[in-house]
Amino acid sequence: MNNKKWLILAWATSFCLILPALFLLAQSFAPDTELFDHLWETVLPDYIVNTLQLVSLVLIFSALFAIPVAWLVAMCDFPGKRYFQWLLMLPLAMPAYVVAYVYTDLFDFAGPIQRVLRALFQWDVAIGQHWFFEIRNVPGAAVMLALVLYPYLYLIARTAFLEQGAHLLQVSRSLGQSPWQSFKRVAVPLCRPAIVVGLVFIGAEALGDFATVHYFAVNTLTTAVYDSWLGHGSLSAAAKISILMLIGVMAILAVERWQRGRQRYYHKYTGQTALFHLSGWQAKGASAYCALLVFAGFILPALILLSYTLKSMSFNTDSQLGVVLLQTAWLAILAAVITTALAIIFSFTNRISRHASAALPSKLSSMSYMMPSTVLAIAVLIPMTLFEITLNDLWVWLGFDAPGLFLSGTVFALVFAFVVRFQAVANGTIESSFLAVSPSLDMAAKSMGKSNQQLLFSIHIPLIRKSISTAVLLVFIECMKELPAALLLRPFNFDTLATYVYQYVSDEQLEQAAFAAILIVLAGLYPVIRLTQTGERTT
Amino acid sequence: MTTDSNIALQLDHISVSYQQKPVLDKLSLRIADNEIMCLLGQSGSGKTTALKAIAGLLPLLHGEIRLNGEVLSSAKHCVMPEQRGISIIFQDFALFPHMTVLENVCFGIKASAQVANEKAKALLALVKMSDYEPVYPSELSGGQQQRVAIARALATDPKVLLLDEPFSNVDHHLKEQLMLDIRKVLKQHHTPAIFVTHSKEEAFTFADKLAFMESGKVIQEGIAESLYFQPSSASLAESMGEGNWLKVEVTEDGLTKCPYLGTLPTSVPNDQQYSSTLRQFIRPNQLVLEANPTGNAEVIEQTFNGESRYYFVRLGKIELRVSTVSNNVSLPNGSLVDVTVLSHRAILFERT
Incomplete structure (x- = not known):
């Protein structure tokens, strides 16, 4: 050939x-819009609001989880860093719907945490003596999704911070900027394209998630797609809703690219060494934050899964x-x-x-x-x-x-x-x-x-x-x-x-x-x- | 000249380790006001580490760094890099790629936007980069990036400027003019500077004073001529340019003599004691060739580099490298010649 x-x-x-x-x-663009019009007049606005809330919260939580740990692992020395740099990726292996199930089981009214609290403080359930956060809602679903999706952003941001190199930050400090100012004015803006790519990816995953939101009874655009196709057999309505979702992803990418203009972010540097050697409470805080994420996103769900397996050996x-x-x-x-x-x-x-x-x-x-x-x-x-x-x-x-x-x-x-x-x-x-x-x-x-x-x-x-x-x-x-x-x-x-x-x-x-x-x-x-x-x- | 009263920066016996390995070993240096000091040495000699320690980017194990009398670093005390008033320029210039040239220069200026802009524009004019204010660093050549980096570093009115191999990414044909321009700017600003290089040409052109480093220590410090003509170590002598090593003995007249060449017209420094087993370093331009059909040396190879011609000459059992100005008539390979040594102060080292 x-x-x-x-x-x-x-x-x-x-x-x-x-x-x-x-x-x-x-x-x-197909003319069959009866179902779509019906959905638009009834549930779709609510679904769109839910979707926007869900995706925004997933992105915010993912950024809050991933960017600090990416920075810590790339730029700082603290106890356990060597292990955390890969441990932080483990939640990637955990399906979000499994995490959602495990945490619901843990934090629900009938779950062990509330049971222990009720027994400990003698709360009277009948008269509503206590408040406990509700997990089966949009913020709950967002946290579950962010717990397993943040490693995508962590991975991309960590690489971007590493490739940015120490020189730019060292120069920034020699020009009178504190570590925080250098992070804010140099490191984060430079990583913006990478962060946006990571967030778009996470956004797309959150947008496409059906299992977690369905389990939490949160209706999003994905629910509408499933209902349109599996419930009503309307491919046209499902396609129209799908396009709405796709436009959302494209819009974020386009805005970022337009805003970037002629700027070039690429500054590859490969002689990386840790820039900040943390000690005292800063070092402990860094290790604790990383450990918390690994524990919540992987270790705890994995342990609970293991205990389920051991308990129900006969089912297997x-x-x-x-x-x-x-x-x-x-x-x-x-x-x-x-x-x-x-x-x-x-x-x-x-x-x-x-x-x-x-x-x-x-x-x-x-x-x-x-x-x-x-x-x-x-x-x-x-x-x-x-x-x-x-x-x-x-x-x-x-x-x-x-x-x-x-x-x-x-x-x-x-x-x-x-x-x-x-x-x-x-x-x-x-x-x-x-x-x-x-x-x-x-x-x-x-x-x-x-x-x-x-x-x-x-x-x-x-x-x-x-x-x-x-x-x-x-x-x-x-x-x-x-x-x-x-x-x-x-x-x-x-x-x-x-x-x-x-x-x-x-x-x-x-x-x-x-x-x-x-x-x-x-x-x-x-x-x-x-x-x-x-x-x-x-x- | 560095005197106690005009010292800007002082390093007293500083030691620094990197990943548990000692890199600087009791390094001491003094830099005067308005002086440009060059740290010269091979890779791994600790030059860049010294700069980073001065900038506050690496902690000291021992010793002290003082700026205008104030202690910046010691084993127990460290002023943060952003509070030192010391700017640093790296080999890759480290211009912020997401900012324009003007924004880069304004970055460190702590003043209102208008004042910062005016100051940045004045500095860009000084480094001849006014036309590039709205341009991003990726759109500039190496030499232009270098000028912007200098303007940005000077924008904060640093008390000392540090430059880490600043000319290694600049085209060869632009380098000399750029060095002279930047030197002029630093002198106009009365900014003392330390720059690091492994190129003696850059060191000679740019610096007022040189310090040659080896294994984390300063081996010799002084003006270019003293390092070139009176190197204190064999490695320094070789770093300053190639040459011939001859086994010699000191004569009673205070000269040296060696086999094949006899007594050499090179005076032995009388401020030092020498044993009888010495080796002498003679540069190629301190030897002269003269065609002689009965001469005792033979031309075996030659190279031409434009400005000079290098001859490789066999004299008995030794081989010598001799340079002549290139417009001299070429001596063909195989021709016999006489080799004579020009009178100079001998560079002698004990034989090891």
Whole structure:
């Protein structure tokens, strides 16, 4: 295959991957607005307010959690820093709906904390003698989501603080600015693009979350999407609401970019050393704050999950879990292999082709990662159902039996959604590994008369095989954890590990699926370990 | 000249460790008002650490740093970097990339916005950067960034300016003019400065006084000529430029003699005691070649660098490096020559 054919292949596949987004956009202009108008006149304004409140609070809490600890770990020396720099990432492995369940169990009226307080202070429940905060509301859901989402911002902000380097802050101090002024005037403004990217990502995750808000009975736009599609079967209304959500994400990005103007933030520095050596109460405070986040976001939920598992050992012999595990595994493997193969095609094409557009397939196919997964699931359904309806009509017209929902009614929809959603993960891993292969190797192989395929299979793939397995593994784990898209797209009577656990959560019986939840957490730990190793190498 | 009355900055036996390794070892220095001092030395000799200690960015283990008589740092006391009135310029200039040139210069000025703007504009005019006020640092060349960094550092009226390898990121052809310009600005501002480099050319052009550092200590301090012609250590002699090492003995007349070249017209410094086993350092430009068909030395290789021509000459069992001005007639390889030594003060070290 010559360079041109590789370019066509890359463009064709990336076009397939952006097709859902394009159809979503088109569908949102479709005239079927009866349900949307009805929703708009009844519940949608409340849902929008709830969504704005939820996302704003998640962003505020995430910033309050992540930015101070990113700064502490990047710029200060304090007891335990070495361990906290990776421990702080552990909550990434914890699904938000599991954390929500665990904390509700802990802080609810019937939970151990309130029971102990009532017994201790002899509160009379009947006459409302005491006040205790309510966890099942918008701020409660926001804290739960922020507890597991803050590591995204922590990771990005920490890297940004590290790359900013000590020099800028040292100069700032030599120009008469205190550490706090230097943080405020130099460090944070410089990290703004990174912080915004982190926040947009967290915002998109919060926007797309269904499980946590549903468990807390907080109705958001995601609820509206689920109701429109699963309740009323209106793809058009679901698409319109999805577009509303997407506009929100795009608007934040656009405002940040516009405000940035000509400024360049990049100031890469690699000789980093800790700038502030904390001691006394400052050091204790820093360690305590980091420890609190790790405890609340990971250790406590993990311990409670473990205790559920031990308590309900007899439930874990559930034979259904084995089936679920197996079908989740093959589904995730399939999606991971396809995603990684596509990433190789994109990166290889970009490498061999001199055409200006060669870099675009990879970039375009990565864009969906910023799309909330609920939105993505709806977007995937639109072209599929359209194709199925057209084909069914054609089949019937030709006198055959209609093939039915052979795409949207099967695991194909799920695999396709996973591929679209996680293409960016594979692209990132594969692209960076291709960059590490010297271009002179290509020239040497070509000078020896090797074709593009020979170059790819005999030089590149053996050299980047570790990254290939990493990409496969990362996508595999993401697929295993993915819930909102799986809930919307799974075929009838088909469960993934995440939907299996979620069902128990929504039935208030997580204890019975605690072992499955632990499996999800354990799987989620792998990317965290990878991130830690990469972070250590960079620093 | 540094006298007790005009000392601006004084380092007394300061010791600093970095990651449990000693980097500065009882370092002492004195910098006079309006003086530009250069810390010269190889990588790892502790030059940058000394600057950071002066700026208050690293704590002292022992010793004391005083500025105009006031103790800034000691083992028990440390004035915060922002309260010292000492500006620092790093090798990468560390201009704030999210601020324009004017905003960078205004950054440290503690005055109303209008006063700060006026002052910053005046400084930018001084460093010839007035046309770039609204420009961001990423849009400037290395030399322009350097000028902005100087203006920003001077904007706070620092009592001392520290410069860490400030010319290493500047194009070679701009460097000399930039050094002269910045030197002029510092002198106009009466700002004492310490700058760090490993380039002797930069040190000679920019500084009033040099201090050569090795293993965290100052080995020798003085004006450029004294370090060049009277180096106190072999490593300093080599750092000041390449040369030839000859095994010599001191004669009764106070001269030196060596095999093949005989008695050399180089006077032995009489302020020092020498043993009989010495080695002498002779620079290539202190040797002269003269074509002679019966000469006892042979040209074996030569290089040309524009301003001078270097000859590699074999004399008996020794090989010498000789430089001549390039417009002299070239001696072909293999030709026989006489080698003579120009009269100068001998640079002698004990043989190890």
